[in-house]
Amino acid sequence: xxxxxxxxxxxxxxxxxxxxxxxxxxxxxxxxxxxxxxxxxxxxxxxxxxxxxxxxxxxxxxxxxxxxxxxxxxxxxxxxxxxxxxxxxxxxxxxxxxxxxxxxxxxxxxxxxxxxxxxxxxxxxxxxxxxxxxxxxxxxxxxxxxxxxxxxxxxxxxxxxxxxxxxxxxxxxxxxxxxxxxxxxxxxxxxxxxxxxxxxxxxxxxxxxxxxxxxxxxxxxxxxxxxxxxxxxxxxxxxxxxxxxxxxxxxxxxxxxxxxxxxxxxxxxxxxxx
Numbered sequence: 001x002x003x004x005x006x007x008x009x010x011x012x013x014x015x016x017x018x019x020x021x022x023x024x025x026x027x028x029x030x031x032x033x034x035x036x037x038x039x040x041x042x043x044x045x046x047x048x049x050x051x052x053x054x055x056x057x058x059x060x061x062x063x064x065x066x067x068x069x070x071x072x073x074x075x076x077x078x079x080x081x082x083x084x085x086x087x088x089x090x091x092x093x094x095x096x097x098x099x100x101x102x103x104x105x106x107x108x109x110x111x112x113x114x115x116x117x118x119x120x121x122x123x124x125x126x127x128x129x130x131x132x133x134x135x136x137x138x139x140x141x142x143x144x145x146x147x148x149x150x151x152x153x154x155x156x157x158x159x160x161x162x163x164x165x166x167x168x169x170x171x172x173x174x175x176x177x178x179x180x181x182x183x184x185x186x187x188x189x190x191x192x193x194x195x196x197x198x199x200x201x202x203x204x205x206x207x208x209x210x211x212x213x214x215x216x217x218x219x220x221x222x223x224x225x226x227x228x229x230x231x232x233x234x235x236x237x238x239x240x241x242x243x244x245x246x247x248x249x250x251x252x253x254x255x256x257x258x259x260x261x262x263x264x265x266x267x268x269x270x271x272x273x274x
Contacts, residue, residue, distance in 0.1 A: 039066070044074040048083065055086060060094035081111060085120060092127050100127040121162035122171040128155035129178060149189045156182045187217035187226075194229045207233035207242075224250070228259030 039047060051066035067083040067090070074080055088103035104124035111117055128151050159175040159182075166172065194209035206229055213226035227250040234243035251260050 039069055044070060044077065044079040047073070048079045051083065051086070055090055055093075058093075060090040063090045064094075081114065084110070085116060088120065088123055088127075092123060095130075097127040097130060100124075118162060118166040118169040118171060121158055121165070122169070122175060125155045125158035125162065125175060125178065128152075128158060129182070149186045152182050152186050152189075156186070183217060184220050184222070187213050187220035187222040190217070191222045191225050191229070194226065198229055198232060201236070203233040203236045207237070224254045224257055225259060227254075228257070231259075 039050075042050075047066055047070040051063045051070060054060075054063040054066060064087055067087045070083045071080045084103065084107045088100050088107060091097075091100035091103055101124055104120045104127065107114070107120045108117060108124075114120075156179055159179045162169060162175050163172045163179075169175075190209050190213045194206045194213070197203075197206035197209060210226040210229040210233065213220070213222055214230070217223070227246050230246040231243055231250065234240075234246060247260065250257060254260065
């Protein structure tokens with residue numbers, strides 16, 4: 001009987017606590033009223049103007065917030081469309097390339113015929129162009145050719161889409177210049193990897209990487225070293241005909257190449273830097 005009474009007391013006590021907690025929760029709603037929304041009642045024009053001021057002033061986070069409020073309250077019309085595009089730019093300026101790229105993709109999908117859609121392609125290319133230029137890379141001044149080339153390839157594709165779809169765009173010339181740089185960087189990255197394989201005595205992999213440069217990036221500065229790597233790799237593999245062909249092409253196109261001299265004359269090959 002005592003055990004039963006104790007159980008009833010515990011149940012009653014717990015119920016009382018729950019009631020008190022619920023009452024305090026209701027009271028709390030009155031103690032802490034909702035924070036006023038300063039943008040309540042603002043027109044689309046005012047929201048856009050305030051967002052633009054924050055964007056120009058460098059407060060990109062607040063600019064994005066205001067643009068998003070504008071789009072949610074006034075989803076139709078030119079202000080909403082422009083807000084979508086400027087959200088992408090704000091993310092780009094705030095060094096959030098992934099969000100910028102996503103915003104560009106969204107704008108392109110929603111407004112493929114918009115007069116400024118060419119800028120969305122251009123901005124997407126820029127965001128990919130700088131995606132892997134993080135703080136560590138900036139401090140170490142690491143060359144783009146030594147990093148993962150995925151962002152460079154994606155950037156190239158975006159710029160290529162721009163000049164293909166909008167050859168007369170005011171962004172086309174800059175896009176072409178960046179594409180040239182990107183091709184050189186991607187090619188240099190392939191040579192960088194091939195050189196690494198050569199160092200590791202992975203001669204098949206080194207030869208294949210170098211051959212890829214010669215085949216796919218024939219007008220880049222990296223061709224000279226790629227041919228030299230092929231000469232060394234094929235020599236180590238005992239494939240004399242391919243070695244001689246690569247050396248012949250190297251000498252024909254780069255008669256003063258230090259690599260050709262190193263391959264043929266030096267006791268310490270140029271690639272033996274360790």
